[in-house]
Amino acid sequence: MNLPPLSLYLHMPWCVKKCPYCDFNSHALNGDIPEQSYLNAIVEDLKHDLSLAEGRPIQTVFIGGGTPSLMSPEFYHQLFDSLRAYLTLADDAEITLEANPGTVEQSRFTGFRQAGINRLSLGIQSFQPSQLSALGRIHDDKAAHRAIEAARNAGFDNFNLDLMHGLPDQTPADAVADLEAAIAWNPPHISWYQLTLEPNTEFYSRPPNLPDDDRLWDIYCQGADTLRKHGFGDYEVSAWSRPGKASRHNLNYWTFGDYLALGAGAHGKVTLASGEIRRFWKTRQPDAYLNRIASRTAGSQVIEEDELPLEFMMNALRLTEGVPEGLFTERTGLPLDTVAVKLESLRQEQLLERHGLKTTELGQRYLNTLLERFL
Template sequence: MAAAEPVAVCPPLSLYIHVPWCVRKCPYCDFNSHAIRGDIPEQAYLNALLEDFDQDLHLVRERPIETVFIGGGTPSLMSGDFYRQLFTRLRERVNFSPGAEITLEANPGTVEAGRFDSFRQAGINRLSIGVQSFNPDHLKTLGRIHDSQAAHDAITAARNAGFENFNIDLMHGLPGQTPEQALSDLRAALEHGPSHLSWYQLTIEPNTEFFSRPPALPDDDRLWEIYQRGGQFLRAEGFEDYEVSAWSRPDAQSRHNLNYWTFGDYLAMGAGAHGKVSLADSRILRYWKTRQPEAFLRRIGSRTAGSEAIEAEDRGLEFMMNALRLKTGTSENLYSERTGLPLSSIAVKLESLRAQNLMSPTRLQATEQGQRYLNNLLEQFL
């Protein structure tokens, strides 16, 4: 493997902020989320976030923040004033690019109309609304705290507050779900005119309630029918699947996720958050924050729990695992810019995959056949 060369172009910089609390842990969720016990310590968490961020300012390297994603947990449990204070203090420390995309995850059942107004006033300009399903039985199975009407009401309230750029999260392949029920969820979502849909298949993950007591999921034939019919419907409605489970209207892709998938940099902020940054000495570092909320609050100074370098021999796989999720892939030039490695380091593998019609001859992009065998394709870069 060729030695890493200096990264010629500094990657764009995003910021991920994690809010770890939720009302109730969903049985399928393997994220760092913790059910609320008492009141959320908003001011203490704000102070801890900023104190920790100050320890990471050297990682910014004078770059502006291009995108922010606030995930959880349930970030919409926090008040608008919390986010107003947070972004006021962040802007005192770093620059934000004009038109920076700032996304907040919001769950129906945790917000009222006035709170959406306060989120907008705090500078949040995009929402990701975690509906998962509009079907009452499926919502109950998934352990969601909202019903179908609450989901519709939350989306309507968000639109009335001025949010035109918003994503709706939906799951498919749910226990007992039929293709028609999956299509019904999609139709209900599109009634609200979203710019983006995250439509992803339910998977059973370790350390979840579903892993301990797995529900009966649709078989492969039904999953394929759901995916095919749902995809046909969304394309007919003007949506494009620009990534494995992400659908958007033209020019409404998630800029934050695009930065992940093109091996950009992102700072980590909050309990259990993960970051990835390119350093001035050409190293690429992955790091993560203290996971437990109580421990995060108690720490003084840096809350970084660990870090590891992404070595030169691993960067090709890391880059391709992300880039090949995108339907259009990336340009060949981006490989060197983001990994610090010459394209020649993967030239032999590329030639072989292109000869098998698994990758495009001119881009780092999986062909239609390559998308079908994506896992096997990626194994070639190990």
């Protein structure tokens, strides 16, 4: 089988403080970040995993967290020099950094741009002071606007604004106001996703007063209308972009591409030349990741043949336009006949379109139920 495109995910695990809704591998900062030690650990991690690349160039890089913008521009200069010593980055590689508006300034953004980062994802979440306080964010609405202005002044013409909806006591008008505040900056991309209560978070143990299902649906409908009116299309369940500005890194995920993973708690997925498809994950705790002498990979597992249809569909069917049927075989190595009966049943129920692997509007609304059919 032809190997899929290859991306790279890098995890920076430190935050100023842990937000009450966050279930990502993030750790409140206590003292200075050990940048040089972490850089050394990432390089050693990469050298151990280098064979997984199978000689493929890196098409996209995503630096997530935690709060990656806490790391200095000099750290990223050294990081990309080190990466290029072992990997080939495509000339047009999309390189995205997540940034918290409470941790950046103009000179920092300029330094990130000079280090080779060409796309930002700004974690705004809301422009309303009361909501930012309820969400435990370290920035206010003024800092959010300043961060967007600083990013644009630093030369970032490709950026994403991250917003949440379904916030405590939120009304449809509140949600639309957040979107309109974001749209006023003319961003190429907006991530707009619903707040959910995840286990092992403060919100899960002490739930805030979230909107009921009817209000959530009203919020979604009015918000979606607002985004479409301003020229945004929902190419994925929670991702909206202007034409040609979809996140290439996200598209590689949703089309079941491969991605290396470096950093504490990072998860990766690779296809080997043998056809075996394997997931792997790294040691979560930063101190443990820093101090490992051998491999920093905490575990890995082969995705078995009977698991591949669900794994593929969980990604591909998130895309509004779906994917060609042939991509199933190209990315899994399985014949389409493996799922032909299930596909026909879903088409009969008007949950999938007749051509391609694409949900109908009804199927998109009940996507989780649809996916259960591939268990």
